[in-house]
Amino acid sequence: MMWNRNEQTICAISTPHGVGGIAVIRVSGPQALSISGRICKRLSKSLSNEETLQSHFQSHRAYFSEIHDLKGQKIDEAVVTYFAHGKSFTGEEVIEISCHGSPYITGQILDQLVQAGAKIAEPGEFTYRAFMNNKLDLVQAESVLSLIESRNKSAAKVALRQLEGHVSKEVEELISDLTWCLAHIEASIDFIEQGIEVVDTSELIHKLEKINGTLEKLLQSYESGRLIKDGIKVALLGEPNVGKSSLLNLLLQNDKAIVTPIAGTTRDVIDGEIIFDGMKYIISDTAGLRETQDEVEIIGIDRSRQEAEKADLLCFVFDATEKEWQRSLQMATEIQNSKKIFLLNKSDTVSADELYRIQDEISMSLGLSGAQEILATSAREATSRSHIFAAIKSAVGQFDYLDEAVISSSRQFEQAQYSFEMISKSVDELKNKTGAEFVALYLKEALLSLQKILGQVYDDQIMDRVFKEFCLGK
Numbered sequence: 176m177m178w179n180r181n182e183q184t185i186c187a188i189s190t191p192h193g194v195g196g197i198a199v200i201r202v203s204g205p206q207a208l209s210i211s212g213r214i215c216k217r218l219s220k221s222l223s224n225e226e227t228l229q230s231h232f233q234s235h236r237a238y239f240s241e242i243h244d245l246k247g248q249k250i251d252e253a254v255v256t257y258f259a260h261g262k263s264f265t266g267e268e269v270i271e272i273s274c275h276g277s278p279y280i281t282g283q284i285l286d287q288l289v290q291a292g293a294k295i296a297e298p299g300e301f302t303y304r305a306f307m308n309n310k311l312d313l314v315q316a317e318s319v320l321s322l323i324e325s326r327n328k329s330a331a332k333v334a335l336r337q338l339e340g341h342v343s344k345e346v347e348e349l350i351s352d353l354t355w356c357l358a359h360i361e362a363s364i365d366f367i368e369q370g371i372e373v374v375d376t377s378e379l380i381h382k383l384e385k386i387n388g389t390l391e392k393l394l395q396s397y398e399s400g401r402l403i404k405d406g407i408k409v410a411l412l413g414e415p416n417v418g419k420s421s422l423l424n425l426l427l428q429n430d431k432a433i434v435t436p437i438a439g440t441t442r443d444v445i446d447g448e449i450i451f452d453g454m455k456y457i458i459s460d461t462a463g464l465r466e467t468q469d470e471v472e473i474i475g476i477d478r479s480r481q482e483a484e485k486a487d488l489l490c491f492v493f494d495a496t497e498k499e500w501q502r503s504l505q506m507a508t509e510i511q512n513s514k515k516i517f518l519l520n521k522s523d524t525v526s527a528d529e530l531y532r533i534q535d536e537i538s539m540s541l542g543l544s545g546a547q548e549i550l551a552t553s554a555r556e557a558t559s560r561s562h563i564f565a566a567i568k569s570a571v572g573q574f575d576y577l578d579e580a581v582i583s584s585s586r587q588f589e590q591a592q593y594s595f596e597m598i599s600k601s602v603d604e605l606k607n608k609t610g611a612e613f614v615a616l617y618l619k620e621a622l623l624s625l626q627k628i629l630g631q632v633y634d635d636q637i638m639d640r641v642f643k644e645f646c647l648g649k
C-alpha cells in the first residue's frame with residue numbers, strides 16, 4: 176500500500192462523514208497553500224507572488240474566507256487555518272478548511288481541491304506522512320488511532336501517554352543500553368583471538384538482565400493495556416435461577432436480560448457493554464450450567480461454555496437460598512487458567528450469620544482462603560453494583576500504573592516479546608561461555624526488534640499493519 180513520499184499534496188475530510196455543524200477538510204503537502212488559494216478568496220489575494228503568499232499568512236492563525244469553485248462560483252463561507260511547513264501535524268504545509276458540515280458542500284470543496292491539483296488522501300496517509308517526516312514514531316502513530324478510537328477515560332489516558340512519548344522514551348533507552356552491550360560484545364570478538372578481554376562478562380549480564388526487567392514490565396503492561404482498550408470481558412456463570420440475568424441487569428442498568436422465576440429462562444448468551452468508573456466492561460449472561468434435555472437449552476449451554484472461554488474473567492454466581500452447589504463448584508474447579516470471582520447472590524434473603532456460614536463453606540470447597548473471597552451480593556440492592564465492578568477490576572489486573580508506560584498494540588507486544596527472548600538467549604550463552612559470535616547474533620536480533628517497535632527500522636509489512644486500520648482523513 177506504500178504511498179510514495181513524493182511532492183503531492185493530499186486532501187480529505189477529517190471530521191466524521193455525514194451532516195454536522197461544521198466539517199474540517201485537511202490539505203497537506205508542499206502546495207497546500209497555493210492549491211487552497213485557488214478556492215479560498217482570502218488566501219488568493221496575494222497569489223501573484225509565491226513569496227508573499229507564505230509571508231502573508233501566519234502559521235496557526237485562522238482566517239475567515241469565502242470558498243468558491245475554480246470558476247468563481249461561491250460554495251460556502253469558511254474558516255481557514257494555516258500551518259507552516261515544519262509546524263503542522265504532518266510536518267508539511269497544511270491548510271484546514273472548516274466549512275459548513277453538509278456532505279454536498281464538503282464534496283464540492285474536495286472536488287475543487289482535486290481539480291486544482293490535490294490528491295484524495297489514503298486512509299491514514301496524514302499520520303503516515305507525520306511518521307515519515309519524523310513528527311511521530313510508530314508507537315505514537317498507533318496511539319493516534321487508539322486515541323481516535325478510545326471510548327472511555329482509561330483508554331484515552333493510555334493513548335495520550337503514548338502520544339506524549341512515554342513508551343517511546345522507555346524503548347529508546349533500552350535501544351541505547353542494548354547498543355552499548357552489542358558494541359562491547361562485537362569488540363570482544365575481534366580482540367578475543369589476541370587474548371584481550373575487553374568486556375567484563377558479569378557486567379554485561381547484569382546490564383542485559385536489567386534491560387529484560389524493563390521489557391518484562393512492558394510486556395506485562397500489555398495485558399492491562401489491552402483490557403483498557405478493548406474492555407474487560409466478563410461471563411456470568413451459574414445454575415439456573417441464581418440471579419445471573421438480574422445481576423446483568425443491575426450491572427448494565429437495564430432490562431436487557433429476561434428475568435423470570437422459571438429455571439432455564441436465559442437460553443442464549445445475552446451481553447451488554449457498560450462504562451463504569453472510566454473502564455469498559457463487556458458482560459455476558461449465559462444459560463445455566465444445568466444439564467438438560469431441552470435442545471434449545473443445550474445449544475445455549477454450549478454457547479455459554481464457549482463464551483466462558485473467551486472471557487477475561489469468569490464470575491460464578493451462587494444462590495444463598497439454595498443448599499446445593501455441587502455442580503457450580505464442580506464447574507468452577509474444572510475451568511482452570513481463568514481468572515475467577517465468586518458471588519453469593521440473594522444475600523438479602525438470609526441472615527448475616529447464615530450468609531457468613533455459606534461464604535465460608537463455599538470458600539472451603541473451592542480451596543480458597545476464607546469467607547471474604549466470596550462476595551455477598553443482591554441483585555435487588557444498588558450497592559452491589561459498585562462492589563461487583565470493584566471485585567472484577569481488582570481480580571483482572573493492576574490498573575493503578577496507568578501513568579507509566581503501557582503498550583496496547585499486539586504489534587508492539589510481539590516485537591518486545593521477541594526482543595526479550597533473544598536477550599534471554601544471549602544471557603544464557605554468556606553464562607555458558609559459548610562464543611561471543613552467538614551472543615552478538617542474538618543481541619542484533621533483539622535490537623532490531625526494539626527498533627521496529629518505534630519504526631526506526633521498518634518494512635512494508637510493519638507499515639501495512641500499522642496504517643491499514645486507519646480510516647479516511649486521519
Ligand code: GDP
Nearest residue numbers: 415416417418419420421434435436521553554
Ligand atoms: P438466572 O436464571 O440465573 O438468570 O436468574 P434470574 O435473574 O432469572 O433470577 C431468578 C429469580 O431470582 C427471579 O425471580 C429474580 O427476581 C430472583 N432474584 C435474582 N436475584 C435476586 C436477589 O439478589 N435477591 C432476591 N431476593 N431475588 C433475586
Ligand code: ZN
Nearest residue numbers: 419420440441
Ligand atoms: Zn437468566
